[in-house]
Amino acid sequence: xxxxxxxxxxxxxxxxxxxxxxxxxxxxxxxxxxxxxxxxxxxxxxxxxxxxxxxxxxxxxxxxxxxxxxxxxxxxxxxxxxxxxxxxxxxxxxxxxxxxxxxxxxxxxxxxxxxxxxxxxxxxxxxxxxxxxxxxxxxxxxxxxxxxxxxxxxxxxxxxxxxxxxxxxxxxxxxxxxxxxxxxxxxxxxxxxxxxxxxxxxxxxxxxxxxxxxxxxxxxxxxxxxxxxxxxxxxxxxxxxxxxxxxxxxxxxxxxxxxxxxxxxxxxxxxxxxxxxxxxxxxxxxxxxxxxxxxxxxxxxxxxxxxxxxxxxxxxxxxxxxxxxxxxxxxxxxxxxxxxxxxxxxxxxxxxxxxxxxxxxxxxxxxxxxxxxxxxxxxxxxxxxxxxxxxxxxxxxxxxxxxxxxxxxxxxxxxxxxxxxxxxxxxxxxxxxxxxxxxxxxxxxxx
Ligand code: SF4
Ligand code: SF4
Numbered sequence: 001x002x003x004x005x006x007x008x009x010x011x012x013x014x015x016x017x018x019x020x021x022x023x024x025x026x027x028x029x030x031x032x033x034x035x036x037x038x039x040x041x042x043x044x045x046x047x048x049x050x051x052x053x054x055x056x057x058x059x060x061x062x063x064x065x066x067x068x069x070x071x072x073x074x075x076x077x078x079x080x081x082x083x084x085x086x087x088x089x090x091x092x093x094x095x096x097x098x099x100x101x102x103x104x105x106x107x108x109x110x111x112x113x114x115x116x117x118x119x120x121x122x123x124x125x126x127x128x129x130x131x132x133x134x135x136x137x138x139x140x141x142x143x144x145x146x147x148x149x150x151x152x153x154x155x156x157x158x159x160x161x162x163x164x165x166x167x168x169x170x171x172x173x174x175x176x177x178x179x180x181x182x183x184x185x186x187x188x189x190x191x192x193x194x195x196x197x198x199x200x201x202x203x204x205x206x207x208x209x210x211x212x213x214x215x216x217x218x219x220x221x222x223x224x225x226x227x228x229x230x231x232x233x234x235x236x237x238x239x240x241x242x243x244x245x246x247x248x249x250x251x252x253x254x255x256x257x258x259x260x261x262x263x264x265x266x267x268x269x270x271x272x273x274x275x276x277x278x279x280x281x282x283x284x285x286x287x288x289x290x291x292x293x294x295x296x297x298x299x300x301x302x303x304x305x306x307x308x309x310x311x312x313x314x315x316x317x318x319x320x321x322x323x324x325x326x327x328x329x330x331x332x333x334x335x336x337x338x339x340x341x342x343x344x345x346x347x348x349x350x351x352x353x354x355x356x357x358x359x360x361x362x363x364x365x366x367x368x369x370x371x372x373x374x375x376x377x378x379x380x381x382x383x384x385x386x387x388x389x390x391x392x393x394x395x396x397x398x399x400x401x402x403x404x405x406x407x408x409x410x411x412x413x414x415x416x417x418x419x420x421x422x423x424x425x426x427x428x429x430x431x432x433x434x435x436x437x438x439x440x441x442x443x444x445x446x447x
Contacts, residue, residue, distance in 0.1 A: 002016065002017065002018055002060075002062060002383070002384065002442070003015070003016045003037075003055050003056075003442070003443040004016075004017075004379075004381035004440055004441070004442055004443060005030065005034075005440065005441055005442075005443045006381055006415060006437060006439070006440040007439050007440075008415070008419075008427070008431065008437075009427060009430070009431075010026070010027065011024050011025065011026055011027075012024070012025050012026075012027065012029075012030040013415070013418060013419070014030070014033065014051070014055065014443065015381050015418060016054075016055045016060070017305070017308065017381070017383075017384045017385065018060035018061070018062065018308065018384060019054065019055060019058060019060045021054045021055060022418050022421060022422055023051050023054075023055075023422075024419075024422055024424060024427075025048075025051070029048055029051075032044055032045075032048055033048060033051065033052060033055075033443070034443060036048075036052050037443055062310075062372065062384070063308060063309065063310040063370075063384070064310055064370060064372060065310065065316070065367045065368050065370050065372075066316070066317060066318055066367045067367070070117070070318055070358055070360070070363060071117070071121060071318050072114065072117065072318045072319065072320035073127065073314070073317065073318065073319075074127035074128070074129050074314070074319075074320065075110060075111065075114045075126070075127070075128055075129070075320050075321075075322075076128075076129040076130070076131055076314070076319070076320060076321035076322070076332065077102055077107060077128070077129070077130050077131070077135070077145060077321075077322055078102065078131050078132060078133065078135070078321060078322065078323050078324060078332055079101055079102055079130055079131075079132065079133075079135045079136075079137070079138050079141055079142055079145070079324070080098075080099055080100065080101045080102075080132060080133045080134070080135070080137050080138050080324060081098050081100070081132065081133040081324060081334070082098055082099035082100075082132075082133045082134065082137055083132060083133045083134045083137070083167070083203065084134055084137060084167075084169055084202060084203050084204070085134065085167050085169055085200055085201070085202055085203055085208055086201055086202065086203040087199060087200045087201075087231075088199050088200075088272045089199070089231065089233065089261055089272040091337070099137065099138070100324045100325070101138040101141050101324055102141065102322055102323075102324045102326075103326060103351075103352065104141060104144050104145070104148075105352040106322065106326050106350045106351060106352060107141075107144075107145050107148070107322065108148050108152075109350055109352065109355060109356065110320075110322055110328075110350050110356065111126075111128075111145070111148055111149050111152045112152055113350075113355075113356050114126065114320065115152045115153060115155075115156040115158060116156070118156070118158060119156050119157075119158070123158070124158060124159055125158060125159045125160070125161055126149060126152070126153045126156075126158045126159070126160045126161070127160075127161045127163070128145070128146075128149045128160065128161065128162050128163070129162075129163045129164065129165075130142060130145075130162075130163070130164035130165070130166075131164070131165055131321065131332040132165070132166070134166060134167050134169070135164050135165070135166060136164070136166055136170050136174055136178070139170075139174055143177075146162060146181055149162070161183045161184070162181060162182045162183050162184075163182065163183060163184040163185065163186075164178075164182060164185050164186070165185075165186045165188070165229075166178075166185060166186070166187055166188070167187070167188050167200075167208070167212070168187040168188075168189070168211075168212045168215045168216060168219070169202065169208050169211050169212055169215075170211075170215065172214070172215075172218070175214075175215040175218040175219060176218060178219065178224070179218055179219050179221060179222040179224055180222065182224055183224065183225065184224065184225040184226070184227070185219060185224055185225070185226055185227070186226075186227045186228075186229050186257070187212070187215075187216055187219070187226065187227070187228050187229065188200075188228075188229050188231065189212055189216065189228050189229070189230065189247075190230055190231050190232075190233075190235075190236055190243075191230070191236050191239065191243045191246075192209065192243070192246060193207060193209035193210070193213075195235060195236045195239070195243075196208060196209040196212070197209050198235070199231075199233065199235055199236075199272055216228070216251050216253075217251070220251050220252060220253065225254045226251070226253045226254055227253060227254060227255040227256070227257055227299075228247055228251065228253045228255075228256050228257070229256075229257045229259060230243060230244075230247075230256065230257065230258045230259070231259060231260075231261055232258055232259060232260045232261065232275050232280055232283075233260075233261045233272040233273060233274065233275055234272065234273045234274070234275050234276070235272060237275035237276065237279050237280055237283055238279065238283070239283075240258060240280070240283035240284065240286075240287050241283050241284075241286035241287040241290055243287075244256055244258070244287035244290055244291050244298055245287075245290045245291075248290065248291055248294035248296050249294075252294070252296070253296065254296070254297075255296065255297045255298075255299050256287075256291060256296060256297070256298050256299065257298075257299040257300070257301065258284055258287065258298060258299070258300055259300070259301060260274060260275055260277075260280055260405070260406070260409060261273070261274045261275070262390060262393045262394075274405065277405045277408045277409050277412075278435055278436075280409055281408075281409055281412045281413060281416075281432065281435040282432050282435065284298070284300060284409075284413060285413065285416050285428075285432055300409075300410075300413055301389075302382070302385070302386040302389050302406065302409075302410040303382065303385060303386065303409075303410050303413040303414040303417065304385055305385055305414060305417050305418065305421070307385055308384050308385070309371075309384070309385070309387045310370040310371055310372065310384075310387055311369060311370050311371070311387050311388075311391075312371075312386065312387040312388060312389050312390060312391070313331070313390065313391070314330055314331070315330040315331045315345060315366060315369055315391050316330070316366060316367060316368075316369040316370050316391070318330070318363070318367070319331065322350060323335075326349055326350055326351050327346050327348070327349050328346065328347055328348035328349060328350060328356075328358070329345050329346050329347070330345045330347065330366050331345045331391070331392065333345075333392055337392055338391075338392045341392050341396035341397070342396060342397045342398060343369075343391065343392060343396060343397065344362060344365070344366075345366060345391075346362070347359050347360075347362045347363040347366060348363075369391050370387070371383050371384070371386075371387040371388045374388040374395050375401050376388070376395060376399065376400070376401045376402070376403070376407070377395070379440070379441060379442050380403075380407070380411065380440065381411070381414070381415075381437075381440045382407075382410050382411055382414045385414065386407075386410050386414075389406055389410070394406050408436065408437075411437040411440070412431075412435040412436065412437055415431065415437050416428050416431055416432065416435070419431060
């Protein structure tokens with residue numbers, strides 16, 4: 001179990017994420033609950049006894065590292081590292097001119113292997129994801145992989161799901177084909193033309209907005225689940241809530257995701273800089289309220305309070321992603337990016353000659369990359385939702401134990417959501433005047 005206490009405005013928020021329980025109590029009640037955690041419950045009033053029961057009466061185990069045989073949840077294809085755009089904040093610049101694509105035979109072998117692995121585990125769904133670079137640049141390869149995946153899924157009596165992360169800067173025909181063939185898609189778009197065209201121009205010159213705008217309209221016409229991902233920088237943070245409203249009205253996507261620019265030690269010094277955390281927090285929360293009025297979720301990856309996880313992403317959860325060079329990795333970043341941070345996220349290889357090789361020793365090291373092994377997160381009340389965030393950009397092995405800007409944002413947005421969830425609207429709004437969570441502590445620690 002893990003129970004946290006967060007002092008705020010003369011009260012304490014008591015939070016048991018693994019029990020999905022939150023309570024707001026005054027200082028006297030807090031002291032009594034604290035005493036009960038070690039000295040029994042005989043001194044508690046009946047109301048406080050109920051709170052204590054809700055916090056402790058069910059055994060809520062902390063999620064830990066995966067064990068057993070390799071059990072991927074999806075198969076991911078980096079069809080190319082190449083890209084047709086030239087975003088000012090992109091740290092893939094050197095790689096994005098390399099248009100090498102994944103070998104189709106290797107892709108087929110991997111699909112066969114994954115389908116068999118799923119059947120052995122009595123799973124019903126073959127989930128196929130595409131990443132880049134821009135994954136739809138080698139469109140012929142994507143079409144062949146899709147055809148093969150459908151055939152292989154049918155042969156193994158599996159359902160099949162196709163998803164991709166894309167810049168959506170492709171032709172009309174491709175947009176229509178994706179709308180017909182795919183089940184879900186994440187499109188990166190930072191705002192209307194004045195922002196998008198200045199921060200995310202085409203590699204060949206000129207703006208990207210007009211093409212992407214047309215394609216998002218095509219993609220939203222069908223039954224495809226569409227998410228729009230906004231990279232938030234100094235350039236667009238002040239307008240974030242307006243951008244969210246504009247996207248809700250113009251595109252009606254299933255979800256909008258607002259992510260502050262991810263900065264690692266490898267990110268280039270570019271004209272786009274990370275946004276000020278406090279401005280981001282206020283704009284995000286304002287945008288969240290606006291999106292809710294349209295029945296649309298505004299997502300923020302590290303503060304999803306309905307999600308309990310030990311690792312933030314596929315890394316640590318048997319992520320299976322094939323690079324154009326045939327290596328099997330648990331992260332879609334460039335190997336040099338994670339190696340520069342002291343991480344080894346490659347665990348195998350697939351080739352037409354030798355088939356699939358998996359290095360279980362390295363896979364078990366990758367599986368240890370869970371929040372329980374991240375010193376910074378030990379006492380943080382967000383740990384079971386955020387799980388330390390990106391292993392490469394945010395909490396690599398020698399990262400500081402101090403809270404970063406990402407932590408400040410995650411902790412504030414999480415607390416704001418918890419106060420809102422308790423119906424404490426005024427308190428939640430007042431918190432945004434100085435949205436910093438300073439003194440959370442562990443009432444009862446993990447076991
Ligand atoms: S300390 Fe930071 S990285 Fe760790 S769980 Fe908390 S917010 Fe996330
Ligand atoms: S380690 Fe970071 S970049 Fe890699 S998959 Fe996880 S969140 Fe994404």
